[in-house]
Amino acid sequence: MRKLQHRMGISAAALLFLTGCAAGESETGPTADPQPPEADVTEPAATATLNTVEGDEVGTVTFFEADEGTEVRVDAEGLEPGFYGFHIHGTGLCEPDSAAPDDPENTGAFLSAGGHLGVDEADHGAHAGDLPSLYVTESGQGSLMALTDGFTPSELLAAEDGNAAMIHEDSDNFANIPERYSPDGPDQATLDTGDAGARLACGVVE
Template sequence: MRRELVGAVIGMTGLVLAGCGDDGGGGAVVEETTAAAESGVGSRAVLNDAEGTEVGTVRFAEVSAGTEVVAEVQGLEPGFYGLHVHTTGLCEPDSSAPGEPGTTGAFLSAGGHLGGEDAEHPEHAGDLPALLVTEDGLGFLTTVTDRFSVQDLVADDDGSAVMIHSDPDNYANVPERYAADGPDEDTLGTGDAGSRLACGVVE
């Protein structure tokens, strides 16, 4: 039976097949391209850890379905990491949370999740899919969200930031068999994603 392969292109993200190309082993070469990677319009955040080491970038571009987010990281331990957009464009390694001068820690200056005042995790505007890092320490994520625009990230007075957390994000998915009263405050706030590992101001 003949099977046809149907490709769906969402927004401006697509796969480009190099015609008659060869990878040295006789196979075709596939190159991944995205709107955020190619467009000159958009925003970018450079991610640094608390020691000031650059660990990656996150780029934002407007597409027909919303905002395309492209994250690329390197040098991290393998596994899943929480990835969020935070309310304040200030990534200070040792800092206080806005409105909480008595609490200090890495990148607390970036505030909470974007759009979190009237919502609980994972319904914050800044809640994004988990970032998977391979055994080689590399991670690549492309997603599209309609919860914020590029303008939302840069238009307010204090800007915004992208945060990588040290642990996986459970999206406040805690079954009743584990917690009869449902997720606690920490889970509803961050999805138990742990400490703030790397931060980048959206510019």
């Protein structure tokens, strides 16, 4: 009789355990009504839409705050394959046919955006707005991600004249002209722009 009672006790305990599991408990903890983890989405602190002189949208630029500085992401499409100079310019105006802010006689594509951010403080390669070149593949797609401590998104947005993101038509040599090619060093145009050529696409930082 005692053995039968003992077995019944074990059976009742097992049934209780199984009932608990069915209600959402397991050996490792609750399993009922699981909730999906929240997605880790970081909103950009600033953005720019890149348009050509003809008004065609060819890409976007997003700026994210990072512990080490500012993360810049560029996504472009519809461009010819190759390397393109990419910079942040010191005036937030993207007028297709316009005059340079410091030289009204000098007119051309997106000259309203002024020179590179920090052009008056250093030679090219060390401007606050200098960034790595954008490479576009044979499919016409280009992508760039860079970390810079030359500026913060807040500084771009707070600038009195605004700022603009710019894709240039040519690759950027970052004023790296070896002495064997130029004993006197790079000329002023190279020190200002890195010979990146005409302005292909522009977007106001907002």
